[in-house]
Amino acid sequence: METDDLPSIDSDSEVEEDNSASKDHIEHIDLLNPDASPAEISDYSYDDNDEDPEESRADSSLLDAAETSRQSVSEWVRSAQAILQTPQKQTPKSIKTPEDSSKKRRRFERGGLAERLNRLHSRQRSAISFWRHQCNSTTSAADRPDVLMLRILGVQEECGMQAAVCHRLLEGETCVALFSKDTAAQLQPAPGDIVHIYPPWQNLVVEGERYPIILNTHFSQKVCKETKPDNAGGPRAAVAVEKCRPPPLTRSLWRSETSQVSTETSIPCKQVGEMNRRGVRKSLLDAVEDCGSSGSQSDPVEVVVQRVYCIPITQSLHRASLKHRVLDRPPSESAPLQHIGRLCALVQDGYGMFGEVLLQCVSTESEIQENSEQLEGRVCLLQSLRVVQRLTRDKCSPLFTLIDSLWPPLVDPKSHDDLPQSPNDRVPAPSFCYRLSVLQGNMVPLSGQTESSLYRPPVLKTLKEIIQEESLRCRCSFRATVVYKQLLSSNADERELLLFVTDASLQMEPSTEGNTRTIAVCLSPSCLIQSSITQALDAPQTKPVLMFRDAVKENAQIFCGEQTVIQMEPEDPSFSIPRPIILDHLDPETLPYTxxxxxxxxxxxxxxxxxxxxxxxxxxxxxxxxxxxxxxxxxxxxxxxxxxxxxxxxxxxxxxxxxxxxxxxxxxxxxxxxxxxxxxxxxxxxxxxxxxxxxxxxxxxxxxxxxxxxxxxxxxxxxxxxx
Structure with missing residues (x-):
């Protein structure tokens, strides 16, 4: 802030170097006028902790000597008080008591950024206080050619500040003036008031915004108030300022760098909503924003279910208890069958944002199959959702590999203006999402809706195509015949299974160096294996055919985790492998677990x-x-x-x-x-x-x-x- 044209006020932070000289000056004034309070001299301060007992005894002796000469210097004291008097602070400085004398004031490091910033804040507060005192003590402030004269048209609160749409009287233009909380409390702006803003104010022009913005409005003075005949002469009541709701997160997070902000929706303080005619939201971020920090229920939101999967009940209960415990009721005597897992759904809204929804617990495999067929690929309405956790790529990398496999959408997602984005403005996959929870029956498919255009079904590939992919980490779906299984951990809580699978693309490949006949698939404890699959794997002399959906391929290895779905495939003559099954020959380069x-x-x-x-x-x-x-x-x-x-x-x-x-x-x-x-x-x-x-x-x-x-x-x- 430029303060060349403002009075120079020395604050306590600017005289730290001359601390001893300041003390002598204050002591001299106190001797001349012992009745004056230290709070009246706001530009100088001292600390009681720095006093010395010897200095106190010397001060008392000098005070006795000054009692005799008080009448001779009374006129000088009155003139000194008139010169040194400064405006009273709103919160007077409290006198330290003996209990506080042991505490030392914390000081910033000399020459550091904190000290320099504190000095600037002190200068600003002093300059504002002195300017207001000067304006209140005189009848009118001196007019200057660079004073901005505004007539207020409307006021609305924006992020703790008050934004006033104003009309510039001299230029005839419209602008938006931002007043801080302290300045707004001093002015109490209302439509119809005329306000003068003194320099150094700043004019900020934002690309895409309709009106320029006036900043640094600390030196503002109201010169004309709106008058009404019904309350003339009475005290003016405080003007109720309507709070402006911040713009939706979809506008802030999903706007492309090359996209232009529409001038029709860029007026400051304009409320932008994402509600359709039926009161259903289209954006997951807006629904999360409505929940607030407490994670309470929000309005319904319309989403597309991309995947439905089931996780073991031990995993789901631990995750759901982060903030909200849905299953907090004690089991009754007539409790249902023991739950085998919890349904989860990966959903996506029309703007491309993803979210993981924790659904009800299931007890049978038929219930899992029924819910998957009913929800996956459909447009559903989420009601009474709660926020459980915010997920990032670092916290939950397996989930984001699934999100990356579904990006970009088959249909371009909408922008904040509800218009499809062009391919040039396409943004990368989101780097965060929210884990949500809903009660049973609050995820309802919309009636009359078929498979959504945003739905991306899993693409089945052969094992040879998966091996030849160059990406280090991706999701893959395939059908394969199980050749052999190996239990890596016998612990029930950490049961890790290794399945060796093959298909026709590997068995019919000519025997050359570098080719492999089987691939190992690791099933982690978080991957739910249905009992029918377990029985087929345990049965001797059987080679079941399984379909693996959304398995993780990482560094030429395949893993099955929470989001992976394993299903038993019926007998299909078109999918068969030649017999006998061919394995790789043992050589010096053979790796373990093959x-x-x-x-x-x-x-x-x-x-x-x-x-x-x-x-x-x-x-x-x-x-x-x-x-x-x-x-x-x-x-x-x-x-x-x-x-x-x-x-x-x-x-x-x-x-x-x-x-x-x-x-x-x-x-x-x-x-x-x-x-x-x-x-x-x-x-x-x-x-x-x-x-x-x-x-x-x-x-x-x-x-x-x-x-x-x-x-x-x-x-x-x-x-x-x-x-």
Whole structure:
């Protein structure tokens, strides 16, 4: 702020360097007029904490000497008071008590930005206070050629300030003057008043706005008030100023840099709403804004359901309890079946904004299927929604990979003027969204609506196309045949499953270097697996066909999380893979947690892990006991009686492979391979290690557990049944 033409007022922050001189000056004035209060001299201040006991005794002696000479200098005191008198502050400075003497005033660092800013604020407050005192003490302020004379046409509150649409009397133009809260309280502007604004005021012209904006209106004076005959002579009542609602967030966050603001909607203080004729909002951000910081219910909003998925109940209850607990009622005696998960929906409004909606809990798989078919792809009305959490890419990156896969929309989203955006103005995918919750029955599909034009269904691709994609992280959907499963964690709360899948695009690929026949899909604990899929995976000699929707592909690996939907596919002759299933050959570059085919000669046997045990010939249980008074065994698991139980064996051997001359390969064999290997020795009583060595086995289907390349390449494998 330029203060060349204003009176120079020294504040307490400007005289810190001359603190000692200021103290002497104040003490001298107090001696001459002990009745004067320190609050009357507002431009100088001192701190009681800096006083010294010796100085206090000296002051008392000087005060006694000044009592005798008070009558001789009374005229000088009156003239000094007239010169030094400053306007009274609204909140007088309180006198410090002995309880406050131990506290030290916090000071800013000398020469820092905070001290310089505080100095500017002090100068501004002093200049404004002195200017108002000067205007009140005189009949009229001196006219200057650069004084702005305005007639107020209308006043409205905007973000804590008062915006007045005014008419410039000399220029004949219309402008908007912004008054701060303090200045507005001093002026109390009302339509019809004439206000003079003294320099240094500033004229700001904003591109796209209709009227220029007048800033820095601290030095304002009302010279003419609106008069009414009915209340002439009476005290003027405070003018009720209507608060202006801030513009919708869609206008602030989704406006493209190249788009132009419409002059019809850029008038300051104009209320911009996104309500249609039926009172239903079109913008999720406006609905969230209505909820406020408390997350209360908002007006209904119209959205398109892009995805419907289900998450485990343990995950959903933890997330829903962040702010609002929907399931806070104690279970009754006639409680329904145990919930298996909670439905969630990823919705999108007409402006392109996304939101995750937490729906009701479900107990059966048929309920999940029914809700998915009813909601996904439809235009729905969200009623009584509540804000649970604000999500960003850093907090919830898997959700935003799904949002990125749905961006850009098939139809250009609307702008803040309810007009479709041009392709040149298309904005990137949103970097944040809101997690919302609604009660059961408050997400209603609109009647007569078919699949929305904004809906983007999942695009099924082959596994070969997914592998060849160059993007490091994306969402993918595919159908595949499950070849083998491996449980990585047996903990019930952290059950992590690894599925190896393949399809015709990989099986019919010619055998070349770099090609893979199977892909590992990791199922995290947050991915809900239906019981029908679990039964199909546990059934022996079955290779189910599954459809994976919106799985995450990251660094050539595929993961299934919360937003991934896994469904059982019916038998389809068009989707089949050739038999037998082909696996990759074991080589030195084979990675752990992969499938391979291995052939080799037994070079050694790990005798520390070789043993056998009896099992039930019916259920293969190890719980057997001998029968009393009879020969044979009794199974405690199934109750079957047998003369001779079956025998299970465990054997791990080291193989010598022609293609792996410098590698150590150790494989854990299955029962049928062990029996065929022992039968080849033709030993009737047990077996000898020397008879097993040199036997050739394979090709075997194996799962690679460990690959160690520290000194020599060492691989640990486990055989599985591929048929």
């Amino acid at each position: 499938l391979c085919s291995v052939t080799g000669v037994v070079a050694a046997v790990d005798e520390s892990t070789a043993f056998s045990w009896p099992t039930c010939s019916h259920c293969e249980s190890c719980r057997l006991e001998t029968r009393e008074q009879q020969k044979g065994f009794l199974c405690l698991a199934c109750g079957a009686a047998m003369d001779e139980p079956s025998t299970k064996m465990q054997l791990e051997v080291f193989l010598s492979c022609s293609s792996l001359s410098h590698c150590i390969v150790k494989i854990k064999l299955q029962q049928k391979t062990i029996k065929s290997l022992l039968n080849s020795t033709r030993c009737t009583e047990g077996y000898s290690v020397e008879n097993v060595l040199g036997s050739e086995i394979g090709p075997l289907s194996a799962f690679v557990h460990v690959v160690n390349r520290s000194h020599t390449v060492w691989m640990g494998l486990e055989e599985f049944d591929l048929c």
